[in-house]
Amino acid sequence: MNTDLLVPVRLRALVVNDHVRGRDSFHRWTPNYRLLSVRRSPDPSPYASTDTEFATDPKNDGVYLHWELPAALRQATTPGGEVTLPPAPNRWLVVRHAYTASGEYATAAWVVESDFLDNSKGTAPYLRPGRGRVAPTRIGRHTEAARWTESAARQPTFLTAIGPGSLSFAAFQPHCQNVFSFHDPLALLPDPYDRLAYQVIGWHAVHSDDPLADPQVREALESSLGWQTDSTAPPGTRTVYTGRVHSVLRRHDPTGEQWPDPTVAVADSADSALTALAADRAATDPALTLAPALLDQLQSGTLDRADEPDHTHRLADIRLGAGFAEGTTSYAWHAVPPSTAQEPASPHDEQQAREAEAALNAAQHAYDEAERDLAGLRRRLHGMWRLQGLPVLPDGYRERLAQELDLRRTDSLAARVRTLRQEAERLRVSIPGGDTPEQLAASIGQYAQHHLPAGWDLKRVAPAPFHRALDPAVVLQGAGSLSAPDDTTLPCRFGDRTVTAVHHPGSPDGLNAERGDLACNTLDLGAGEHSVMPGSTRALLREAFLLDPNCPVVLGAVGRPDAGAVPTPRTGTAPAFGGDPWEQPWNPLHLLWKIEYHPLPHGQWEFDGDDYTCTGPRPEPARTYTGRTLLSDHLPRSLAGRIRQYALHAPELAPHCDALAYRVDQGDILSSSLAGLRDMLIGQDPGQGVPPLGAPPELAELIGDAYRTSPDPGPLPDDLTGWPASGFQQLRAGQFRFLRLTLVDSFGRALDVITPAGTGGTSGHRHPVVVDRLRPQHVPEALGTTPEHVVQLPPRLPQAARLGLELMDATRGTYQAASLGDGNPIAGWIVPNPIDASLAVYEPDGTALGLLRRAYRLGRPAPEAVWTPLPREPAGLPALSATSPHLRELITWFQGADAEDSPLPAALDILKTSLADVLPTAGATSASAALAGRPLALVRCRLQLDLDGPPPTDPGWQHVFDPEPPSPEFTDYPWPVRLGEQQRVGDGLVGYFTDTEPGVLRTVAAPDGTHPQLAAVGDGTHLHVMAGTPQHLTLLADPHAPVHATTGLLPTTTLEIPRRFTDGPLDRMRTVLRSGPLLTPAATAREDTVALPVRTVDDQTWTWAERATDGATWTHFATSAASTGPRWTGRAPVLRSGLLTSFGPPPPPPAADTTSP
CATH class of the missing domain: 1.10.287 (Helix Hairpins)
Known part of the structure; x- marks a missing residue:
């Protein structure tokens, strides 16, 4: 019994002939590793160094095969921090089955040695592995199977899916010729053989490279590799990779084929670009009106929270954040x-x-x-x-x-x-x-x-974290990329389950391949068939023959089969891939782009409180940038996964969600980006990120992985013109339009989506669909085009940065509160009383200090802000200057410079309005809070813009040897920051003071403008931050709700006060109510008790304090409930005015010890 584990692979075949070369365009290129000797990238520039003769030279005719390695062999791991991929199969038997219309059958076979290295006899450009210097060579060769013998030494292979370190090595057929691809020129095959089929059978030449050599992997195939079998592989099992394609037409004529006509969307993230496509469709189809909003919520994972009050703001934050990636990690x-x-x-x-x-x-x-x-x-x-x-x-x-x-x-x-x-x-x-x-x-x-x-x-x-702006995302819908089934889980077979007989319409007794004269049986595979090739090889040849609708056994039994009629296995199990008839493949892999970019300097942009606009652009001279990036189908897969995940929480919608997920998964959507644009704008060339090959070991170790980009100093200087003009851009801020946009598939076939003329096909969507926030407000004539062709990029920093909103110690302002053992950002508390228009003031620990209210003084014509210290608080205001200076400044601010200039009345009005916009939080919904008001914390914080490391500098020739390169201008740009969000009920900011403008309280809710010391936060243009220059602020905020900072330059930042700073003070805080005049009974059962109409609220008890006759000291009384019934004591009631103060319940007494002695 054969126990080979048969793992299916996808095999694609491209037919090239006069018809194809005359109609199709090709962009095929190969790396030139000799350029590494002069420390240049081996990859050619986009739209350059392509094989321009491919479409004109008949010697390129034939069939190009390309097979795809299983996902398990394309997945990297990082043991010990080093990226590692599994060894790739390095031997492949390629078999051609050829048929004539009359039923004649011929075969041919070759062996591809994928890891064969020789500079003259190899095929694909490669780097010789295992050497400390640059050693270009060539890899891969093929030999007729009958003449092939195993020549390699028995040592593990170096070959993996990424070859010499290129992500597209195994995926792009021109890069892996005679490695994971094969060209059959058909030169020796007679013309009547016009129907072809191919199969590939791969294996590892050395057993230690086989994944099944590890017993743990062999015993857990599905969990470790995703390979499903009906039983456990026995010891000694060998992995065999097999793929097939049938019904390949040698004289394929593509004249009637229609090229895809994709729609292109551009946004700051792929998710937003997909939503923009949906919105574009919804604009002409009323049935899709809700689709963009639904898509947004599905992609952001917020659909189940759509009914929450701040959902719109939360979704906007997620959309903005999707345009950024995290920078380096700090802890x-x-x-x-x-x-x-x-x-x-x-x-x-x-x-x-x-x-x-x-x-x-x-x-x-x-x-x-x-x-x-x-x-x-x-x-x-x-x-x-x-x-x-x-x-x-x-x-x-x-x-x-x-x-x-x-x-x-x-x-x-x-x-x-x-x-x-x-x-x-x-x-x-x-x-x-x-x-x-x-x-x-x-x-x-x-x-x-x-x-x-x-x-x-x-x-x-x-x-x-630090955040780095992503390059603009490009999403294409309708590019003709047929969705391939996910191969992370593969149904595999053992060698004894190959197909040995088939059913076919018209042949009820079944068909087999036992005739000895069949070419699949007589094909000479050389001496290697019985020595190094898998034991299942011949059985796989017969299986491919039987499953081909064109095979002569079928023809002899039933004549020419009907179109679409496929033999079905009678014994054995058919392989997972290769059952569908051949089609000329179109598998888009690369996106080539060329843009005309017009920089818009910092001074031309205006901040509107959310984002930046440029209403009167005056662009600098245009610059042209090109790039080449890989395409991905992860976007529909990710969205389909979210839909299925949502169905788990809504079982009643599961059938609809499954259907929608399937449609999304088949949606023909590809995504990519203008990768490298940000680096190009600052004079870095991402295409020249050359690792330090050949450098002295210590120098290479010092460079480490800092080679992802390389400086481009520009043209060489000359004696006449001096240093060339700098191409360094301070910001990524400008407008651009596509000059060219091209799709290139895995064989190098190309489709121009946008051409220099602005058209690339019959569709009217030759201009991109642009997400709303990237649409220009105005397009100057200098761009020479209409607004729908232009994409506007608002300002983004050229490096990762972080808008920090950090809690600072209230008494030692230069230290973060969390960095001190006894640090505390709370400078004090105020409780606005909505009943009597007063403010209760508390120290940072929750100790009550006094009341602020408007009152008349004898001899004064106008009311003024009066400070009433509370009983048992002997320290008074002067002591606050040392212990709580910011609280002291707030009290002084409320009192005003003179009696008639106090901002207290206007402040009380704005506090009332502001608190109505903040969702009540824990501690603010109690009955006592309803009586006395909700506590607001006075919080010290620092706002600053941190850069993730030294800023990028001009890489021009004149600056190469500067000990400290000149600091770029963008580090001195002021950036507006808007704190708070009035329409966001979950934002707790009421207002703030800045240390540079301490006399003005800027409030989130706009004041009525009657007092000069109150101003609106507005669009945030009054508060600016520069890189490395902090702004110290005093916030007035709800202690339980976060404060949001919006800059439009980076994702929204939030500040939350840890409960360890707030729980204790709030628990100790006493409610203080100014009461009176009240009529109270003349006498009570106890002389130190006053009968008042009070009740227990939230387990609070109340005391009464009133001024003594000297007007300076306080007399204190306990309280008792006043009787509501009529009574006569013969004594007149007492008129009292004073303060009601609550106290929390005492801690519970310790439990009695009930244990026996």
């Missing part, structure tokens, strides 16, 4: 008390933990800064290394570059990188870390044991 640390503790941590333990936490966060911050600086220097070091290898340089540059790369020179750039790397390593060892989760957990545990109180734990969290 923060939190000390966590024991979760099983019955009592709060002792003050000593709390202090020790917070000090250790602060010290660790400081060390982490220093390490993160060093790593970011090191990354910047490494990129510069790589740039110098690459420039040194160019064949032509300005005079004296080669020598100076050699000096900067010399590690023996202490002042060289290489030595600086080495020193900074050593410093970063020194900082790293003081921080818990590890290469695996287990190592990290162990390191954290050891650190906690040595630095934290007993039982405390340490938790690592990632704060707000």
